[in-house]
Amino acid sequence: MEKIILFDLDGTLIDSTDAIVSTFHHTFEKLDYNFTGTDEDIKSLIGYPLDIMYQDLGIAQEVVWDYVEAYKDRYREISKQQTELLEFAKEAVELAGTFARLSIVTTKTGLYSEQLLEHMNIMQHFEHVTGREHVENPKPHPEPIHRTLDLMQIKNTCDIWMIGDTELDLIAANSAGINSVGVLCGYGEEDTLKEHTSHIAKNPLDAVKLIKKISES
Numbered sequence: 001m002e003k004i005i006l007f008d009l010d011g012t013l014i015d016s017t018d019a020i021v022s023t024f025h026h027t028f029e030k031l032d033y034n035f036t037g038t039d040e041d042i043k044s045l046i047g048y049p050l051d052i053m054y055q056d057l058g059i060a061q062e063v064v065w066d067y068v069e070a071y072k073d074r075y076r077e078i079s080k081q082q083t084e085l086l087e088f089a090k091e092a093v094e095l096a097g098t099f100a101r102l103s104i105v106t107t108k109t110g111l112y113s114e115q116l117l118e119h120m121n122i123m124q125h126f127e128h129v130t131g132r133e134h135v136e137n138p139k140p141h142p143e144p145i146h147r148t149l150d151l152m153q154i155k156n157t158c159d160i161w162m163i164g165d166t167e168l169d170l171i172a173a174n175s176a177g178i179n180s181v182g183v184l185c186g187y188g189e190e191d192t193l194k195e196h197t198s199h200i201a202k203n204p205l206d207a208v209k210l211i212k213k214i215s216e217s
Contacts, residue, residue, distance in 0.1 A: 001159050003100035003215055005208070006148060006178075007126075008164035009108055010046055011186020012204055013089040014116065019075060019082035020046060024057070027070040033059065046187050047166040049107050049138045076112060080119045086185055090122060092204035097125045099212060103148045104129040105162065105172075107138045127152055139168040142176035149176075159215055163207045164188075170196035181207040 007013055010020075024042050028035040037057060045053040050068045059067055096102055103126050106113055110131020117123035130148045137143040145162065154160065162173035165186025173180035174196060182193030185203045193200055199214075201207035 001215075002155075003211075004149070004152065004154055004158050004160040005096045005100045005102050005211060006105045006145060006160070006162045007093070007096075007102065007204070008047075008162070008166075008169045008186075009104060009106040009113055009116075011086075011165035011188070012163060012169075012183055013086060013093070013122075014083055014120070015086050016079065016083040016116075017043060017046070019079050022082065023071050023075045023078070024053075026074050027067050030070055031063075031067060033067075043187065047107060047139075047168050049132055072109060072112075079112060079116060083116055085120050085122075086204070088203045088205035090120075092208045093122050093125045095205065095212070096208045099215070100161075101152060102126050103152060105139070105144045105148050105169075106130070107132050107144075107168070110134055140171035140175070142172050145172055145176040145178065161211050163204060163211075165193075167192050167196050173197075179211075181210060183207050 010016055021039050021042050045056055050071055051064045054064045054067045055061060108131055110129045110133055113131050114129050128148055128151045130144045132138055135143045135147055160178040162169055162178055162180045165183050166188040170180045170182055180197045181199040181201050182197050183201050183204055184190055201210050
């Protein structure tokens with residue numbers, strides 16, 4: 001049976017926390033917003049679309065896209081310098097590629113995600129990158145997963161998995177009718193992840209090994 005593994009990015013394969021937090025502060029200063037929250041408030045929302053993050057941090061809906069645009073302008077400049085692969089991420093992708101077809105499903109902008117993956121020399125392992133600009137409804141809606149599987153021309157008989165670090169990834173997987181593994185190397189809490197999947201791993205490499213073991217049993 002053909003195997004498919006879809007990876008989330010932030011907190012699953014890459015650590016771009018510093019880039020994200022610093023860019024939020026940059027936009028608050030640029031657009032003269034008196035942000036009274038903390039870095040932890042920002043970090044707790046990573047994984048959600050930018051417009052949702054900004055609104056949860058107090059930005060009015062009518063101006064939220066001004067902040068998103070300012071964010072993208074700066075993030076594009078600094079993301080490569082302030083982002084790194086998580087431990088075991090490269091090994092996870094390389095192992096997964098030996099027995100499955102791979103793609104990325106993220107709420108980040110797909111274009112910048114591809115550039116980051118190229119910079120980190122792992123883009124060649126992935127067939128497609130589905131980002132925020134490619135769908136109307138981001139995770140936890142299943143649309144990004146459905147779109148990716150359509151692009152990959154996947155049949156219903158395939159063994160399909162989603163690896164992610166937040167409940168958004170796992171809820172999307174459940175809604176799309178595919179399997180999932182929650183990883184503990186990112187932004188989600190273990191208890192929360194366990195509410196949405198019976199498969200938990202410490203990191204992406206352990207997640208891939210788990211999928212390989214289950215698939216071969």
